[in-house]
Amino acid sequence: MSIRLTDLEGAALAEIAKRGAATSYVVTQAFAGSPSEFWSGSAGAVYPMIKRLAARGLLQGEAGSTGRRARQEYRLTDQGMAALLDWLLDCDRAAGLGFDPLRTRLVHLDLVPAPQRQQFLEGVQSRFAARASHQAFADHPLSRRVYATWLKARAHWLAMLDQVID
Amino acid sequence: MSIRLTDLEGAALAEIAKRGAATSYVVTQAFAGSPSEFWSGSAGAVYPMIKRLAARGLLQGEAGSTGRRARQEYRLTDQGMAALLDWLLDCDRAAGLGFDPLRTRLVHLDLVPAPQRQQFLEGVQSRFAARASHQAFADHPLSRRVYATWLKARAHWLAMLDQVID
DNA sequence: ACAATCATGTAAGCAGTTACATGATTTT
DNA sequence: AAAATCATGTAACTGCTTACATGATTGT
Numbered sequence: 001m002s003i004r005l006t007d008l009e010g011a012a013l014a015e016i017a018k019r020g021a022a023t024s025y026v027v028t029q030a031f032a033g034s035p036s037e038f039w040s041g042s043a044g045a046v047y048p049m050i051k052r053l054a055a056r057g058l059l060q061g062e063a064g065s066t067g068r069r070a071r072q073e074y075r076l077t078d079q080g081m082a083a084l085l086d087w088l089l090d091c092d093r094a095a096g097l098g099f100d101p102l103r104t105r106l107v108h109l110d111l112v113p114a115p116q117r118q119q120f121l122e123g124v125q126s127r128f129a130a131r132a133s134h135q136a137f138a139d140h141p142l143s144r145r146v147y148a149t150w151l152k153a154r155a156h157w158l159a160m161l162d163q164v165i166d
Numbered sequence: 167m168s169i170r171l172t173d174l175e176g177a178a179l180a181e182i183a184k185r186g187a188a189t190s191y192v193v194t195q196a197f198a199g200s201p202s203e204f205w206s207g208s209a210g211a212v213y214p215m216i217k218r219l220a221a222r223g224l225l226q227g228e229a230g231s232t233g234r235r236a237r238q239e240y241r242l243t244d245q246g247m248a249a250l251l252d253w254l255l256d257c258d259r260a261a262g263l264g265f266d267p268l269r270t271r272l273v274h275l276d277l278v279p280a281p282q283r284q285q286f287l288e289g290v291q292s293r294f295a296a297r298a299s300h301q302a303f304a305d306h307p308l309s310r311r312v313y314a315t316w317l318k319a320r321a322h323w324l325a326m327l328d329q330v331i332d
Numbered sequence: 333a334c335a336a337t338c339a340t341g342t343a344a345g346c347a348g349t350t351a352c353a354t355g356a357t358t359t360t
Numbered sequence: 361a362a363a364a365t366c367a368t369g370t371a372a373c374t375g376c377t378t379a380c381a382t383g384a385t386t387g388t
Contacts, residue, residue: 014274036263091289097202108180123257153323
């Protein structure tokens with residue numbers, strides 16, 4: 001019996017595992033703080049998802065409270081940790097292409113003449129440069145380094161493409 | 167009045183524009199032939215989408231036929247081409263992070279000990295190597311080069327991370 | 333005290349999925 | 361003639377979105 005997590009579920013479990021325990025709200029904030037625009041981390045997605053994970057026995061809820069306000073904290077069960085590791089270390093899924101808004105456009109750039117291609121690439125490059133100077137993930141060294149090296153790899157890709165696309 | 171296309175719509179319009187005219191089926195095949203697993207190009211997605219684009223005046227339908235079988239061919243209207251170019255050359259969206267199944271996992275690899283991290287990275291690397299030898303997009307030079315350089319950039323990224331993650 | 337924002341949700345909608353149906357065409 | 365596959369859909373489902381509601385807490 002295998003428990004297949006969606007990528008959003010996997011990422012949410014990872015955020016909870018990292019903290020030991022967390023509320024749904026903490027998870028929404030973790031997503032909101034990410035520079036990725038792909039998941040909004042909206043309450044409408046996260047709260048029901050956390051409940052589903054608890055119903056599936058991957059999370060254990062416990063009533064914590066600060067002051068008179070009730071809140072539900074969750075921590076991973078053994079089964080939840082096993083599911084998380086299955087998801088996290090899944091090489092086949094990790095080696096997938098995902099969705100890349102730049103790659104999706106690049107393959108169709110032959111629809112426009114060279115000057116417009118050039119202008120587009122420069123626009124993208126300058127936006128990446130702006131990102132690089134922003135200093136994201138000040139609180140988490142691994143995330144910061146993953147992101148920083150990702151940006152470098154992107155720049156490297158664009159440099160390779162420059163010679164290919166004119 | 168701006169017409170904002172989803173990425174799937176933009177990619178579909180681009181496939182049609184590239185061919186001059188195309189049926190919905192041709193579009194599904196274009197997606198199915200891509201090495202990306204992100205969009206299945208399922209009929210359930212494509213056929214209704216093409217109809218929506220036609221209803222919005224971005225595509226013009228014309229009844230072609232081979233033998234006695236009726237088929238609907240579509241080509242871009244002027245408005246459709248304008249919408250496509252808006253989407254295609256949108257630097258802000260192109261510079262987004264998209265969804266990256268590897269990046270999503272890498273930032274959480276500190277949940278597992280170094281030997282497992284190493285094993286995971288090797289597994290991913292070998293799958294990329296397998297992709298590289300596969301020769302995708304034999305029919306479209308630009309796509310092939312975009313994909314080939316993307317794979318190189320990924321390898322470059324993993325090489326940078328090797329030193330950082332142990 | 334009032335306003336802002338924190339925190340926990342719910343409701344409706346939308347864009348994709350898988351699975352199925354159906355008839356035309358091609359292959360064996 | 362039968363089987364495979366080509367081609368065009370439709371139906372039910374899923375998982376996300378935006379937008380809203382509501383009460384607690386914090387700041388001025």
